[in-house]
Amino acid sequence: MLGRVDSAAHPVPARALAEPLPDGGRPARPVTRTAAFFDLDKTIIAKSSTLAFSRSFYQGGLINRRAVLRSAYAQFVYLVGGADHDQMERMREYLSKMVTGWDVQTVKDIVAETLHTIVDPIVYDEAVTLIEEHHLAGRDVVIVSSSGAEVVEPIGEMLGADKVVATRMVVDGEGRYDGTIESYVYGSEKAGAITALAESEDYDLSRSYAYSDSVTDLPMLDAVGHPYAVNPDRALRRVAAERGWPVLVFSRPVALRQRRSLREASKPALAAVALGAGAAAAGVVWYAARRRVGDR
Helix, strand or coil, rough: CCCCCHHHHHHCCCCCCCCCCCCCCCCCCCCCEEEEEEECCCEEECCCHHHHCCHHHHCCCCCHHHHHHHHHHHHHHHHHHHHHHHHHHHHHHHHHHHHHCCCCHHHHHHHHHHHHHHHHHHHHHHHHHHHHHHHHCCEEEEEEEEHHHHHHHHHHHHHHEEEEEEEEEECCCEEEEEEEEEEEECCHHHHHHHHHHHHHHECCCCHHHECCCHHHHHHHCCCEEEEEEEECCHHHHHHHHHHCEEEEECCCCCCCHHHHHHHHHHHCCCCCCCCHHHHHHHHHHHHHHHHHHHHH
């Protein structure tokens, strides 16, 4: 694991837990699966995912220049001070009004076209490594975000997440947002969402992991056995200290394509080292054998 962790951070050995039957008889199906639940903004990526696309939405004709500037200011406030409950509510109201009347397919097209330009460079290297480690340990990786599904789902696919839980807007008969929020995945709703997902996917939450930067995600962190505070705001840092939760510091945004190319480039080098070591070992064996023959 990355960052500052305590002994609780080490993976728990997999073991089957059983759900008892109501009548006290033989246990029902074993619950053996676990998951790692990640908040998105400032946990996996260094900015607000929704606000990051404001310039692309402007270029696509969805918003005006004033909205771009307001989004940039909101992004600045969010990055500097985090987002408390009141700020998140104001952001929700602002965004729901802003997207009213937007064509959903246009939004999807803009996100798809600009995803790697906007999001790729701001993904934390430490977060990607952590996602890889959870996959290697056999856990599902789930991104849980209050940002819209049209933005979060492509990001999740890019990161290799197994599932995405995100805010959903109501779409009218003409394929446009009507300004109504169908499900706002925020605060206690995040905890409810992962609990429902755990029931349907047989995840054992007591052995699962959750990562977030904000105290507003406290219900989600409370719902799992291994909560982590990542780049926490002051309120979450205080809670983490009180409860002995590990605190991780992610500070290295890296372009995913660059990260992958470096890994691919390192493979031939590692192969060459292995080949060289093998050749050296073979040389030692040959030399020793030749000496034995010469000594006879």
